[in-house]
Amino acid sequence: MESSTFVLFGATGDLAKRKIYPALYNLFADGKLSGPLSVIGLGRRELSNETFQAQVLDSLRTFSRRKVEESAELQDFLLAFEYSVLDVGRPEDYKKLLAHVQRREELLNIPENRMFYLSVGPEFFGPIAGNINTSGLGDTKGWKRLIIEKPFGRDLKSARALNDSLNAAFTEEEIFRIDHFLGKPMVQNLEVLKYSNPVLRALWQNRYIANVQITAAETVGVEERAGYYDKAGALRDMFQNHMLQLLMMMAMQLPKGSTPEDVRSKKRHVIRSVRPLLKEDVARHVVRGQYAAGEIRGSKVDGYTSEPGIEASSQNETYIAARLWIDDPLWSEVPFYIRTGKRMKEKSTRIVIEFKEPFNDLHNKNRGKLELDPNLLVIEIGPGEGISLQLNTKNPRQHGQLEPVSIKHESGNPDLPEAYENLIYDALLGDATFFAHWEEVELSWQWVQPIIEATEEGTLPLHSYAAGSYGPDAADELLGEDHWWLDEELPAEQHEPNDVHETDPVAIRPGA
């Protein structure tokens, strides 16, 4: 990797402290950052370099995955951080910044490679990009890149306007749109799972798959983000970006050895093939919910509208579920069920693939009931990572009765790189595989636009669900004859070892 200058807008903010500094430190400690490092932090408040470095150290001590110990290396790392005052709207501050960047490039003999990370509100993205352009910061002999955070627009129109403003200063190849779900190790593993396992590769299609369920359930509520969340809701906060990205990653098919552009083009194909929703049909395919008071793991919690900063009359959704189809020969007639919500029973992000059971249908039709449990492939994305496959087998201790067992692999490694580490590393390398391309973002907004409009026009009801539950009952109806696989029904939730050594990374466990 060539060395570069990391210019961080929003260096005094929450995201920088919780995610960006720890990610840079972990990359440094893992020996992944080659050459001299130069980080220039920016914000409106006045800070000396020493105070800024002390703040960075504090954030590492609090949030870093790796232990932070006094050492010469740690001192070197901290000395790479310098601070400049910059107000987004003041052109003269960009001139000062350019001089600062150039001084450090010369001193440390760093080529003119510049990474601009915008960890600030989206209203600043356009003005910053414009000022990078006009100040000369963007005229480099090396590369320049832009990392931006979500939210990327509020709807299709604003996302397009935002993209136009970025394109005035950066090409699509230079823009790295962070979706931290794409940095999660298991999400990055999805494609490898498919192409390196002929069994899965063969089964990954409508001939064998009955339905796919993608869930991101959280136990937390709105926390301290009332101002942002009450305007965003689950649709903008999670669904339009993270959930649809998971759908694309799950459904695309790639041959081994594909390039980053292949990955993005296959993802575009998936999202482009998702059957469009008509506004008048939204209520048949989408369920919105809001949490009411309830109990999570034995503790009583307030309802959404009693949370600090939320209006008692708020109609914002904290849960959303949708049923959709991909109009592609590989996936035709396979329903994809997607749901995400706050204050749900368990924290879990997972994909469940339910396989077809033609044998069941045959027996049901001809001879009554056999009722085999379906084969399930469960991909746990977080908080723990794992893969399990539920199969049916005969239990010799129960008169040969058929019962499900699961073959399970848990990564079992708590020290995996975090999403931000993976993504910042890739951006520094210029590898855009796990970043959202503009067309993916635009097509995602296009798909959710009728949901936004139906919500605004009041034709999409808001259902209540008790905190600590699985979401509103209406979301069950969305599945017709299928049903959501609940935490306790899935192999990943079975903890009784029974004949199996607890520490086996790959083990067969008795099923439900």
Ligand SMILES: NC(=O)C1=CN([C@@H]2O[C@H](COP(=O)(O)OP(=O)(O)OC[C@H]3O[C@@H](n4cnc5c(N)ncnc54)[C@H](OP(=O)(O)O)[C@@H]3O)[C@@H](O)[C@H]2O)C=CC1
């Ligand atoms: N926090 C999180 O977990 C996540 C955040 N994001 C996104 O990341 C971005 C940053 O979020 P977060 O760190 O939480 O926000 P904060 O409010 O904590 O920080 C905002 C930062 O922007 C700077 N800033 C604000 N106004 C100006 C200005 N006029 N000129 C220059 N700098 C300014 C502030 O510095 P100062 O006050 O010194 O000027 C501060 O460093 C947002 O787009 C957010 O949506 C995305 C995912 C998760």
Ligand SMILES: O=C1O[C@H](COP(=O)(O)O)[C@@H](O)[C@H](O)[C@H]1O
């Ligand atoms: O982007 C967001 O993601 C988090 C959930 O992320 P996870 O990595 O903890 O699963 C969510 O809480 C937040 O509302 C949303 O903005």
